[in-house]
Amino acid sequence: MSEISLPSVIALSPVEQPPDTTVRLPGSKSITNRALLCAALAEGESTLSGVLFADDTRAMLGAAAALGAQVTADEAAATVTVRGSDPREASRPVSVYANQSGTTARFVLPALALRTARGVLDGDAQLRARPFGPLVEALRSLGARVEEPAEAGRLPLAVTGPVHGGRVPLPGHLSSQFLSGLLMAGPLMRDGLAVELTSPLVSVPYVTMTAAVMAAFGVQADGLGVAPGRYRATEYAIEPDASAASYFLAAAAITGGRITVAGLGTGSLQGDVRFADVLERMGARVSRSAAGITVTGGGQLRGVDVDMADISDTAQTLAAVAVHADGPTRVRGIGFIREKETDRLAAVVTELRRAGIDAEEHDDGFTIRPGRPAPTRFDTYGDHRMAMSLSLLSLRSPGIEIDNPRCVAKTYPGFFADLSRVTARA
Numbered sequence: 548m549s550e551i552s553l554p555s556v557i558a559l560s561p562v563e564q565p566p567d568t569t570v571r572l573p574g575s576k577s578i579t580n581r582a583l584l585c586a587a588l589a590e591g592e593s594t595l596s597g598v599l600f601a602d603d604t605r606a607m608l609g610a611a612a613a614l615g616a617q618v619t620a621d622e623a624a625a626t627v628t629v630r631g632s633d634p635r636e637a638s639r640p641v642s643v644y645a646n647q648s649g650t651t652a653r654f655v656l657p658a659l660a661l662r663t664a665r666g667v668l669d670g671d672a673q674l675r676a677r678p679f680g681p682l683v684e685a686l687r688s689l690g691a692r693v694e695e696p697a698e699a700g701r702l703p704l705a706v707t708g709p710v711h712g713g714r715v716p717l718p719g720h721l722s723s724q725f726l727s728g729l730l731m732a733g734p735l736m737r738d739g740l741a742v743e744l745t746s747p748l749v750s751v752p753y754v755t756m757t758a759a760v761m762a763a764f765g766v767q768a769d770g771l772g773v774a775p776g777r778y779r780a781t782e783y784a785i786e787p788d789a790s791a792a793s794y795f796l797a798a799a800a801i802t803g804g805r806i807t808v809a810g811l812g813t814g815s816l817q818g819d820v821r822f823a824d825v826l827e828r829m830g831a832r833v834s835r836s837a838a839g840i841t842v843t844g845g846g847q848l849r850g851v852d853v854d855m856a857d858i859s860d861t862a863q864t865l866a867a868v869a870v871h872a873d874g875p876t877r878v879r880g881i882g883f884i885r886e887k888e889t890d891r892l893a894a895v896v897t898e899l900r901r902a903g904i905d906a907e908e909h910d911d912g913f914t915i916r917p918g919r920p921a922p923t924r925f926d927t928y929g930d931h932r933m934a935m936s937l938s939l940l941s942l943r944s945p946g947i948e949i950d951n952p953r954c955v956a957k958t959y960p961g962f963f964a965d966l967s968r969v970t971a972r973a
């Protein structure tokens with residue numbers, strides 16, 4: 548994890564008055580990591596702007612270089628230039644360290660499998676505990692040799708290609724990242740790629756996003772398949788991160804304030820903008836324009852019953868909002884988030900109960916009943932989204948502390964600074 552200057556425990560105070568402000572958030576992690584990979588595989592030099600600089604995207608910057616791209620980053624300007632290369636021409640073995648980044652690892656493994664030289668992929672203990680089996684099986688059936696020196700279906704993995712492509716069965720119920728990773732490598736496979744899902748796909752909007760970023764780099768994919776071709780270098784502007792936006796939109800709903808997230812417009816590529824729809828169902832006012840999303844809180848929030856299989860990175864955010872509603876909130880469709888940075892269903896329920904909130908875990912989600920959180924030091928389980936979501940409980944309740952807040956470096960190193968700016972007295 549990168550060194551960000553945060554204490555080992557952070558104490559948060561309630562807002563003194565509801566915020567009324569506009570926030571400008573860092574770039575989307577998901578789009579940054581797709582654009583970096585497409586640029587690394589493209590002919591020519593791409594310039595990316597609005598780039599997120601965080602642990603997950605630094606992992607992809609390293610991976611792009613390992614794949615043979617020349618990468619120049621300007622963090623202050625949030626830009627990266629990438630001179631791509633053809634991985635099929637590479638002859639030297641490489642290794643990629645994905646740290647904690649699921650997207651980096653699942654997107655890069657198929658790209659490594661395009662190469663005839665051996666590529667080793669590893670990550671930290673958290674990523675080593677997450678599943679890779681479906682991707683291993685898919686790459687084998689496409690013609691790669693995959694070694695699993697530790698445990699079957701877990702990092703570290705070593706892959707030697709080239710994959711020839713063609714038809715491949717793939718389960719969809721664990722993660723969409725396997726499909727996105729295969730699709731992005733697909734055009735460089737001799738026969739292209741046609742994926743046949745063997746179980747229902749979760750996180751569907753992320754696959755739509757994959758096809759949209761690929762299209763920006765000149766390759767048309769239909770969501771399950773792609774023909775042989777090459778990416779073309781381009782200038783690409785990355786939107787602000789919609790999952791990060793959920794914390795601020797939720798803060799407006801919880802405090803009865805008004806917060807606009809600039810740059811996340813109606814044309815957003817990110818499914819997580821739909822978190823605002825859930826807040827609307829709970830009674831917050833939402834206005835959307837080409838320039839951004841505004842949430843205005845005020846009245847009493849209502850509990851909701853909602854399937855979050857498309858937007859599961861915002862489920863923990865919703866749990867924090869649900870504490871402030873007038874009736875129970877039931878979240879469904881997200882059993883697969885037990886395999887993320889931590890078992891997110893168990894973690895969110897355990898921590899809310901620690902604060903005296905009535906929370907119940909189900910196979911596919913959770914139920915949260917409203918209550919007043921007691922002063923609590925929350926455990927984050929090394930999960931950035933636990934840290935950011937549980938912070939929201941401090942907005943209206945005193946005595947909230949977050950243990951190991953530095954885990955936010957995975958996707959949003961400036962989170963606590965931004966939160967305190969938004970909630971500070973005007």
Ligand SMILES: O=C(O)C1=C[C@@H](OP(=O)(O)O)[C@@H](O)[C@H](O)C1
Pocket residue numbers: 576577578650721722723724727749750753859860
């Ligand atoms: O493709 C992506 O950029 C992502 C897909 C989602 O993962 P799953 O498909 O594993 O649910 C999401 O949780 C993750 O933060 C980013």
Ligand SMILES: C=C(OP(=O)(O)O)C(=O)O
Pocket residue numbers: 647648649650651860887888932958
């Ligand atoms: C699940 C997440 O990340 P990833 O799968 O990319 O590690 C996340 O950012 O919440």
